[in-house]
Amino acid sequence: MEGILAPGSLDLMIQNLREQDTGVYNCSATYAGNQQLKAGVLVEAFMDIDFGDTPTHQTPLLGTEAKIRCTPVAKPAPQVDWLKDLVPLTNDENHVIQQDGILIKKVTEADEGVYKCRARVPSLGSIDFKYIQVEVYVPPKINIVPEDAKGVELDSVTFNCGAVGKPAPKYSWVNRDGEVLDNKEGYYVDKDNGILTIVSLKPEHTGNYRCTAENDAGQDFAEADLLVLTKPKVEQYLNITNSVDDEAEMRCVATGDPMPEIIFQKETNVEPFYNGINHDDRIEVQQTTDDQGRRVGIMRIRGVMRSDDGLYTCTANSEGGVTQAWGHITVEYKPTFENQHISEVWSWEQEPVNLTCLATSIPNATFQWYFRNVEIKSQDTNFEVLERGPLGVLKVRPSQPYYGTYTCQATNKLGSERYDLQLKEAHVPGPVSSVKVEKKTATTITWGIVDPLDNGGLPIQSFIVQWRVRDMNWVDAQSKQWTKGSSYTLDGLTLQEHYIFRFAAKNEAGIGEWGGEKAEEMPKRAAPEEPLIFNADSPVVELPYTNKYTLQWQVPLDNGEPIDFFQIMYYQVRNTSGKWESTGKKGTEESKYPSASSYTIDNLRPGTHYKIELRAHNEIGYSTPAEAIIKTAEGKWLCHRWK
Structure with a gap:
């Protein structure tokens, strides 16, 4: 404030008038040296409408008491009225129009909209307004509650969590220890959709998980439990060896969460063995738990038989999966000669021959040889033991005294068994027993030949025929050989010719003597045989x-x-x-x-x-x-x- 003196006057000037500058100002003066003069001046200020810090976006919470604020100022003081979505507002049971806004006693979603706060100063003829966007915020309410889940070790599991609210809520997950799982290794959190995925499950993932849905209006929670199932593991399943008539016991030990059931099955069987006594009442299966809390399956076989020998599976089965292991039962038994099918061996002209014995046994047998019940010693050069087990082979260089009964004795720790072989001397077959003509044409003859009564100890391999014209000698004869069992037919003979035929049998030792001599005259030409x-x-x-x-x-x-x-x-x-x-x-x-x-x-x-x-x-x-x-x-x- 600055005063300026001039003759007979005094001025007061106020720059940048403020509210505190308004009021009564007094001016005083002295006249004629002693007379006091005094005058007062009233200074008033007028201010245009100003909405100050009125927010243009307001977010009351659903169900709460809230005020839509609007604080216009002016001088003189303004008159205020309200419109919502261009409709004038008045007081009602839930809405009270106050000097600084509209008081809503309990906010509903109907209170959302565009409000117009209008201020007027009639004395100044001024009017102004401000639009306020009111958005009713709704606290989250979880409507998709995550469900308890089970997952298998090393697999993955997913929890779903969803909520309604305004604005759209964001989601977070924590584990039983309160650890936030976002960006934690092995966990994937979808903050927008509320999905939690846990990969490569481990037993330590078992526990409680909490989903939080949160927005500016509040938050809500839901929880779910996870149980991680561990795949069964077969800790012990051993091969066993038992003798015939013993009692066998196979034990299979397995772990897992939940505790698995153990199933036994023989590889060659269609059906597994059942708990308890089975159809084959020699076999009983039990399930138990050992002192370490492991599942133990026990399969007992009373009176073990050779047919019990073989592979067996142990299958550990639970919700966590299936694990299978293999074990073998070896059944020991004393030697048998069940697969020995040869009891006679032939030799001729002192040809060396191998006598062979095949013993079936577990464990393998060793052999000792006897001739006429006398143990064969290595000093006799006519004998040579080539193999002593599980195949026994004795080489014999026979002369007449060495034909007869040989015995092989197979022995293992469970016992011995003996088997006799006859070494016989073979020779060429005897004469053919009988020959007859089965069919004769102009140029062919088909014969029926009967085996010799004496085959020489060896199977007949073939038959031989010789034939000559009646007036010729055998030295000029022709011959043909047939395999035994084939069609014994001669062709290419001459019409109406007289022939002499003779026959012999052959085995591995050679050709036998001639016999069955026949004279035959070939017929004339004729019509063909019947097709x-x-x-x-x-x-x-x-x-x-x-x-x-x-x-x-x-x-x-x-x-x-x-x-x-x-x-x-x-x-x-x-x-x-x-x-x-x-x-x-x-x-x-x-x-x-x-x-x-x-x-x-x-x-x-x-x-x-x-x-x-x-x-x-x-x-x-x-x-x-x-x-x-x-x-x-x-x-x-x-x-x-x-x-």
């Missing part, structure tokens, strides 16, 4: 086709003249009183030979019986017919021809 129709063994051959039949046959002997064609005759037949009678015209076809020994007859009727007659032809004439009855399949009659 053989393949696959015609049934009284009626049911065909898969409706209209065709492929006839196949074996070419017969030609009886001295080459076969030039085959005649195929076919016609419809019906069975009358057990006899097949012709009911239609006969069809005749010819198949040239040499060619394929088959022919396809087509254009047949479906579901019809036919008789087939097949004849071989040469220059002399036709063979007797080979016959077959066929029946075509049911169906439509299709007319086409195949060759």
